Amino acid sequence: MTELSAQIRAANMAMHGPSSGVAFRSLVIGLTAFLTVVDLFATQAILPSLTRHYGVTPAAMGFAVNASTFGMAISSLVVGFFSPHIDRRLGILLSLTLLAIPTSLLAVAPNLAVFTALRVAQGLCMASAFALTLAHLGEQCSAMDAGGAFAAYITGNVASNLIGRLISAAVADRLGLSWNFYFFAALNLTGAVLVYFTINRVRPMHAMTTAASPLAAMFAHWRNPRLRSAFGIGFCILFAFIGTFTFVNFVLVRPPLSLGMMDLGLVYFVFLPSVVTTLLAGKIAARIGTRPAIWGALGLAALGVLLTLSPRLAEVLTGMVLVGVGTFFAQAAATAFVGQAATENRGVASGIYLACYFLGGLAGTAVLGEIFDLMGWTACAIGVAAALGSAALLTFKLKMD
Numbered sequence: 001m002t003e004l005s006a007q008i009r010a011a012n013m014a015m016h017g018p019s020s021g022v023a024f025r026s027l028v029i030g031l032t033a034f035l036t037v038v039d040l041f042a043t044q045a046i047l048p049s050l051t052r053h054y055g056v057t058p059a060a061m062g063f064a065v066n067a068s069t070f071g072m073a074i075s076s077l078v079v080g081f082f083s084p085h086i087d088r089r090l091g092i093l094l095s096l097t098l099l100a101i102p103t104s105l106l107a108v109a110p111n112l113a114v115f116t117a118l119r120v121a122q123g124l125c126m127a128s129a130f131a132l133t134l135a136h137l138g139e140q141c142s143a144m145d146a147g148g149a150f151a152a153y154i155t156g157n158v159a160s161n162l163i164g165r166l167i168s169a170a171v172a173d174r175l176g177l178s179w180n181f182y183f184f185a186a187l188n189l190t191g192a193v194l195v196y197f198t199i200n201r202v203r204p205m206h207a208m209t210t211a212a213s214p215l216a217a218m219f220a221h222w223r224n225p226r227l228r229s230a231f232g233i234g235f236c237i238l239f240a241f242i243g244t245f246t247f248v249n250f251v252l253v254r255p256p257l258s259l260g261m262m263d264l265g266l267v268y269f270v271f272l273p274s275v276v277t278t279l280l281a282g283k284i285a286a287r288i289g290t291r292p293a294i295w296g297a298l299g300l301a302a303l304g305v306l307l308t309l310s311p312r313l314a315e316v317l318t319g320m321v322l323v324g325v326g327t328f329f330a331q332a333a334a335t336a337f338v339g340q341a342a343t344e345n346r347g348v349a350s351g352i353y354l355a356c357y358f359l360g361g362l363a364g365t366a367v368l369g370e371i372f373d374l375m376g377w378t379a380c381a382i383g384v385a386a387a388l389g390s391a392a393l394l395t396f397k398l399k400m401d
Helices: 003-012 022-054 058-065 068-085 088-108 112-139 146-175 177-201 214-223 225-253 261-279 281-288 290-307 313-341 346-375 377-397
Strands: none
Touching: 022 058, 022 068, 022 088, 022 112, 022 146, 022 177, 022 225, 022 261, 058 112, 058 225, 058 346, 068 112, 068 214, 068 346, 088 112, 088 177, 112 346, 146 177, 146 261, 214 225, 214 346, 225 261, 225 290, 225 313, 225 346, 225 377, 261 281, 261 313, 281 290, 281 313, 290 313, 290 377, 313 346, 346 377
């Protein structure tokens, strides 16, 4: 999710002073981010229902639902490599329109294999639309607009985690699983309409060229130990985040907590504090340093994981709040670091980071899902804590020259 910050910084070299459409652009960034990635985690809110519907284990269903991260990893690399040569408006419109197809087909997926393939297809479309939209809008921002644009992006992203889950739980509870996916397909098309009426209202972008080929740039970034560590941190962060918020659903619906579907959706108000705290990540990291900021955030998330082991709902919810705040905060700080450490070919660096980030989510689902099925939530939480600890160790390398 570094495409925005990377493109903004590149645009800042050529553009100065506040633009007249700051508020409009911020609204577009937030709404487009929301409508594009709202499908990504919304389905987690109905995981128990999907597990019963397909008659599979929590691990199998969790992997299928989060298979979208595999598609997003692939798409992030492709868009990062070829972003300067892709027509932004056409690419965004096609991606969002095509996204509605696998989303609607999920309503009639006959088995888990088809469901998984459709989730991968969703990920391909989501990541391409998201990255291209943020690249385009980022190119329109002046130096004075960049902070507000990044804040709008974070807000839209966090809001999709919260509101998407609420919508999914509510629609599935009232209308059934099939209508849940039809509703989200309609949201995808709404995003396409939004882009159609907004992207063509800003002035034409200026394509940014790079001296090195994308492949050469990729190898150069991997040889940079600071960037390599940042990529690893991104992997660990989504590993821990998805591992927590995928399988804690099954803890919440089982005794002694025994929440219903609608109650499970309301639980995701735990993401609300993250809207505020994540917006402060840039300022705090700039004041105390990237490494202390990430260490503090990871420590907070680790404390939250510990609290989810409690049999009391209040403590579990507090733990979920801390995990959300900590992982989103660490993600924002790591994102900003990649933009600073990659002095050239930032689009490629963004693509690599996103690919590692989303692959971490897929790995977290696969590994922690098996652990959850075999040994339960306590062992799964230990796996989450191990991922957070690995990220903390990698943070030692995040030191600017």
